[in-house]
Amino acid sequence: xxxxxxxxxxKKDASGLRNSVDSGDSKHVQTKIMSDIMRDDVETIKxxxxxxxxxxxFRGSITLFDAxxxxxxxxxxxxxxxxxxxxxxxxxxxxxxxxCGRCQQAAPDIFLIGSxxxxxxxxxxxxxxxxxxxxxxxxxxxxxMGKELKEKTSKILRRSLxxxxxxxxxxxxxxxxxxxxxxxxxxxxxxxxxxVASPRHADVLLVTGPASRNMExxxxxxxxxMPDPRIVVAVGACACSGGIFGDTxxxxxxxxKVLPVDIYVPGCPPTPQAILYGLLLAVDRIEASKING
Amino acid sequence: MGRMGEKVxxxxxxxxxxxxxxxxxxxxxxxxxxLQDELASKLCSLISSDERQTSGAFVLRYVFEVHGKEDVxxxxxxRTKESAENQLPSVPSIVKKFPLAVFYEREIRDMFGIxxxxxxxxxxxxLHEHWSAGVYPLRKDFDIKTKVSRDTGKEYPFxxxxxxxxxxxxxxxVHAGIIEPGHFRFSVLGENIINLETRLFYTHKxxxxxxxxxxxxxxxxxxxxxxxxxxxANSLAYCQALEKIAHTSVPKxxxxxxxxxxxxxxxxxxxxxxxxxxxxxxxxxxxxxLNILKExxxxxxxxxxxxxxxxxxxxxxxxxxDLDAEKLAMIINTTQIxxxxxxxxxxxxxxxxxxxxxLRNTGIISKKVAYDLGLxxxxxxxxxxxxxxxxxxxxxxxxTVSVDTHHDTPQxxxxxxxxxxxxxxDALGRFELRVEEVIDSIRMIDELISDLYDDNxxxxxxxxxxxxxxxxxxxxxxxxxxxxxxxxxxxxxSLFRYKxxxxxFVNWPGIEQAVLSDIVPDFPIVNKxxxxxxxxxxx
Numbered sequence: 001x002x003x004x005x006x007x008x009x010x011k012k013d014a015s016g017l018r019n020s021v022d023s024g025d026s027k028h029v030q031t032k033i034m035s036d037i038m039r040d041d042v043e044t045i046k047x048x049x050x051x052x053x054x055x056x057x058f059r060g061s062i063t064l065f066d067a068x069x070x071x072x073x074x075x076x077x078x079x080x081x082x083x084x085x086x087x088x089x090x091x092x093x094x095x096x097x098x099x100c101g102r103c104q105q106a107a108p109d110i111f112l113i114g115s116x117x118x119x120x121x122x123x124x125x126x127x128x129x130x131x132x133x134x135x136x137x138x139x140x141x142x143x144x145m146g147k148e149l150k151e152k153t154s155k156i157l158r159r160s161l162x163x164x165x166x167x168x169x170x171x172x173x174x175x176x177x178x179x180x181x182x183x184x185x186x187x188x189x190x191x192x193x194x195x196v197a198s199p200r201h202a203d204v205l206l207v208t209g210p211a212s213r214n215m216e217x218x219x220x221x222x223x224x225x226m227p228d229p230r231i232v233v234a235v236g237a238c239a240c241s242g243g244i245f246g247d248t249x250x251x252x253x254x255x256x257k258v259l260p261v262d263i264y265v266p267g268c269p270p271t272p273q274a275i276l277y278g279l280l281l282a283v284d285r286i287e288a289s290k291i292n293g
Numbered sequence: 294m295g296r297m298g299e300k301v302x303x304x305x306x307x308x309x310x311x312x313x314x315x316x317x318x319x320x321x322x323x324x325x326x327x328l329q330d331e332l333a334s335k336l337c338s339l340i341s342s343d344e345r346q347t348s349g350a351f352v353l354r355y356v357f358e359v360h361g362k363e364d365v366x367x368x369x370x371x372r373t374k375e376s377a378e379n380q381l382p383s384v385p386s387i388v389k390k391f392p393l394a395v396f397y398e399r400e401i402r403d404m405f406g407i408x409x410x411x412x413x414x415x416x417x418x419x420l421h422e423h424w425s426a427g428v429y430p431l432r433k434d435f436d437i438k439t440k441v442s443r444d445t446g447k448e449y450p451f452x453x454x455x456x457x458x459x460x461x462x463x464x465x466x467v468h469a470g471i472i473e474p475g476h477f478r479f480s481v482l483g484e485n486i487i488n489l490e491t492r493l494f495y496t497h498k499x500x501x502x503x504x505x506x507x508x509x510x511x512x513x514x515x516x517x518x519x520x521x522x523x524x525x526a527n528s529l530a531y532c533q534a535l536e537k538i539a540h541t542s543v544p545k546x547x548x549x550x551x552x553x554x555x556x557x558x559x560x561x562x563x564x565x566x567x568x569x570x571x572x573x574x575x576x577x578x579x580x581x582x583l584n585i586l587k588e589x590x591x592x593x594x595x596x597x598x599x600x601x602x603x604x605x606x607x608x609x610x611x612x613x614x615d616l617d618a619e620k621l622a623m624i625i626n627t628t629q630i631x632x633x634x635x636x637x638x639x640x641x642x643x644x645x646x647x648x649x650x651x652l653r654n655t656g657i658i659s660k661k662v663a664y665d666l667g668l669x670x671x672x673x674x675x676x677x678x679x680x681x682x683x684x685x686x687x688x689x690x691x692x693t694v695s696v697d698t699h700h701d702t703p704q705x706x707x708x709x710x711x712x713x714x715x716x717x718x719d720a721l722g723r724f725e726l727r728v729e730e731v732i733d734s735i736r737m738i739d740e741l742i743s744d745l746y747d748d749n750x751x752x753x754x755x756x757x758x759x760x761x762x763x764x765x766x767x768x769x770x771x772x773x774x775x776x777x778x779x780x781x782x783x784x785x786x787s788l789f790r791y792k793x794x795x796x797x798f799v800n801w802p803g804i805e806q807a808v809l810s811d812i813v814p815d816f817p818i819v820n821k822x823x824x825x826x827x828x829x830x831x832x
Contacts, residue, residue, distance in 0.1 A: 012737065014597070025754075036637070036641075037578065043585050055592070055595045055596040055599075055764055056596075057596055057597070057599045058595050058599055058600070058601075059599040059600060059605070079385065079507065079510075079511035079515065080514075081515045098514065098518075098604075099600070099604075100605060101599065102510075105472045138736070142353050146607065147707035154551025156692060165471045166467055166474075167472070167473045167474050167496065167827075168474075168496075169474075169495070169496040169497070169498050169828075169831075170473070170496070170519055170521070170828065171518040171519065171520055171521040171523065171828045172473055172521045172522055172826060173518070173524075173602050173604075173826070174521070174523055175471055175472065175473060175521075176521060176591075176601075176602060177601070178471050179471050179565075180584075180587075180588060180591070182471075182584075183581070183584035183585065183587070183588050184581045184582075184584060184585050185585060185588045186588075195470075195471060197470070198469075209496065209498075212419055212496050212497055212498050212831075213424075213441075213497075214421050214494060214495045214496070214497050214831075215466065215495045215496065216465055217423075217472065218466045218495070221670075222467050244514060244518055245498045245499070245500075245503065245517055246503070247438070248437050248438065248499045248503060249428075249430055249435075249437060249438070249439045249440065249441060249499055249502070250430070250498045250499035250502075251498045251499065255741050268518075268604070269521065269601075269602065271601065272474075282531070
């Protein structure tokens, strides 16, 4: 019944504005569109087990093997200055890593790049990895994380999770991935998450970029306009640490230099899955801040 | 250079670049006018560099691109220095003849402290009002780690439109959607836009200065992040500049892979822009369908290059990824599926009067405006200018593929020229052109893959650079021509100066002209149809 109505209204639409339409048989096309809509497959990831995973080639998390560094130039290797060595130990800062893969090429016995995304964390320190420690955190499929997020949000916020996104000087790579969360494949709205136009409506501030000096004031004001409880999620290597842009005259070297950051999502850029994982942690934080008053 | 005679001190030719050193800086306007009028060339970049330590002066290079059949760039070079202690160096402004130069000259004033005498716009551009005076980040004596104190209480003087009923609408830098930051100041009469002033550089993060502290290989990673969604085009321009300095020949297979990836980048971005246009006219079904295709392309990117944004494709002297038979088959299959779906969606969008009517006659950029502002890419082509770097200055493997099918026979060319004259430069024109380019790109990828050479992907020669060698690198991104000027340092493994001029930098002033016949609610459509990068502009 509803479908019929839609088709009828489309027909009306098409016939009423015939002169502005190039094709003559628009009626036919309109009905065809409707039948196409009804026949289209569901593109959204739905299978929690066999759902979309990153391709094997994807450069994601790095595992650090315990090996005595044989090259002095190891710390000069990294463009984002994520690797530090003191002669014996290697210290890898995943908050700075831009996933270029050069370290694996230069020292394959120390660095191993996997295809799963780097796990977002609540404390900046957790992104720093020392040699010897292997990454053992398991990751859940996208769909499962989304469902958990929905349950938590409805329990804690009794409504949906509202996000305000601010670009504080990113290269727009992170924006591409955040926008992807809204497409029909990831469709984050089905988990009760939506992006709002005003900070006044937001629970979460999603920030990208190294906090450029020219954006500093606007970023602060956006944060101040948000009601409590408010959570800041730093998305991408630049937001976590300044990334490849570092700490210079024009940047402040990470969002936590400007605002209190609750969640760090590493990656250059982080995949939509990683950002969703970050939001999952963000809701935990809201719960904690509510309990603490 | 007949007429210029003794005003030109010396001329230097390096592959397709002619460098003409002027005897005196006062001859700059004359030399530039000569190049535009007599040689039918257009200003495409203005490069300044602080060479006080090496040659005792600031050097300015006004780069012109010769139009027509010849693949030549001409750089007018002039030197200027401080005439006295505490006095800023100056050059005569060329704004009178070249309106597009106003932004270059303001940028150079901010970054180098070189005054363009006669430029009526003395407002800061890159360094906002809260930067203290006397800070010139791209001078060699400025340390990149300097934290400049923040001045308060100063306001940026926007152009005031006065009259009965005129209101100002300030928008930004934080926008309602998920986009980059920038400020728009509308002066409106009712709904009609009387004037628009854009204020950008909120994402300025010191890319050019940062490059000077990096090794060549690291700066390549930086060039990919100038604007995340044009990573292939920008890193390609960077690599080509270095390869030109070193006279390295890149293996043919690598050149072809570069082109395949560059076209894949064009496809996924055009799909995203078309989806954005569909959202902005309020037709979400179309945008949902197009975004699915964009996501498919991004997943393909991930398989091909290990990054959903194609980071890591280019290397100096070749490429970092190889395409085996399986991956090639995947590219062909995916692009084929995308094309089939794409054609269906587009034919649907074309029949939707709500889409077509919003786009037609919206955001018009005339041919004259496009020419005067030196616009590039889709925006320029939609206005009727026949510019495409892939064809005008062939690079990588583009000489072996037919970039467009308009120029192959005289009859096609004639038809194309007639078609060009008919173009209105409105949002619909840009929409249609993007559709055409997606199909063209898929055809080019097919062509490249069917003819793929069996070869190395990285040159085996060592990169032989000379100290302070310089060259231009260029590429056509999905936004248009991007030109990078690279000058290597004394140790041949660092950069002395890296000037980036992306398509966004030249196309941004176009938006102020495009909205003049429109109403405020049409602004998002105009903005999206121009598809400009903030990060690529702000650097």
